Amino acid sequence: MTKPRILRATPRPDFTVAIDWSDGVSSVLDMRPEIARGGVYGALAEPAVFLRRLFVQANGESLAWEVFGNLVDLHADGIRAMSRAAPNAA
Numbered sequence: 449m450t451k452p453r454i455l456r457a458t459p460r461p462d463f464t465v466a467i468d469w470s471d472g473v474s475s476v477l478d479m480r481p482e483i484a485r486g487g488v489y490g491a492l493a494e495p496a497v498f499l500r501r502l503f504v505q506a507n508g509e510s511l512a513w514e515v516f517g518n519l520v521d522l523h524a525d526g527i528r529a530m531s532r533a534a535p536n537a538a
Contacts, residue, residue: 453508459499475531491515
């Protein structure tokens, strides 16, 4: 069995990301706790970065934000563990 991959990721103004997975699951990743910790995720507190610099990379194996010429990324396995089922998920 293959691991689910990210098909689509949509950043939201409340610093969450709506995610559609290859296995039909939809989930929501709340990045606020990571952003609050600072470090590499601190730059995502800027709405222009969070909302406009997100992309799915490596055939759905991770999400990444471009921040000042560098990538801040999260692997799909970690995202799946951190996210919760979307309220409107089937």
